[in-house]
Amino acid sequence: MDVNKAKSFITDTARPLELAEYRCIFEGGPRRAVAEELKRFQNPDGGFGNALEPDNWNPGSTPITTNDAIIRLHHCGALGEAGDMAEGIARWLRSGEGFLPEKRRWAGSVASNLLYPHAVWWEPGDHEGEGWNPTVSLAAFMACMDGEEKWKELVGEAFRWLESAEKIGGDEAKCFILAHGLLELYGVADVIDLEKGREAVRRAVGLSLCREVEKYGVDYAAGPSAFFCCEGYLPAGIDGLIKADLGAVDRLQMEDGGYDITWQWHTPYEEEFRQAREWWRPRVTMEKLGFYLAFKGGEL
Incomplete structure (x- = not known):
């Protein structure tokens, strides 16, 4: 990877929100700036929409878009800067x-998605x-915000399922990562055994990783780079997958x-897809x- 070219591409083309995230994560920039830019996507009802x-x-609030807002705040360590925004989400x-x-x-997905440009999966x-995306992380957020028993029960049910799950997708695994991270961040220890939960999540990440390395970077397949921000959740024994993913990063x-991106919308919104x-x-x-910087350009 040409790191300088990648950085220049981001700073030259990113929306203000993603630029604030980049500066926070890679340059030690202010976390508050991430919260301030994210606020622009929040609706008066407290949820998130508006093409976040x-x-x-x-433009209306949807569960997965609201979950994405929580992911961004947590990833940047900005939940403490969220204030009224977090209260609005709750x-x-x-x-x-x-x-x-x-x-x-x-x-x-919700019915109102059909009224606006969208990809087919919306x-x-x-x-x-039928799955736990985004329920487990939204319930964990609420367990941290107000501690109601119904949210704790939902999180507990999700992690009991996870312990014996035989199949899980990458996006669902990320929701469990977020859920566990939130419980640890807020010190909520009466919902699940946090150490046992971490092991269950690490196992789930291993299940979600695509073993067909030729798909990395060219198909919607979860390689290790999809989890670069999830320190402590990558399983052992995946050095070969990491090296393959680093090779794709160099090549692509x-x-x-x-x-x-590695996907098409498969809906008749060609101009909007180009913008997206x-x-x-x-x-x-x-x-x-x-991912590249985390693994020092392939030096495992």
């Missing part, structure tokens, strides 16, 4: 919007509420210094840069 996730242009989650009471899960279907850097791609590329490049 560039694949979904729904208020929206308490409202029950997007929650499926019969399944005791937050929906991954269209709701019969599968809603584009002339402008950035990295491309431009918003996504700096974030993808930050992921690759962080």
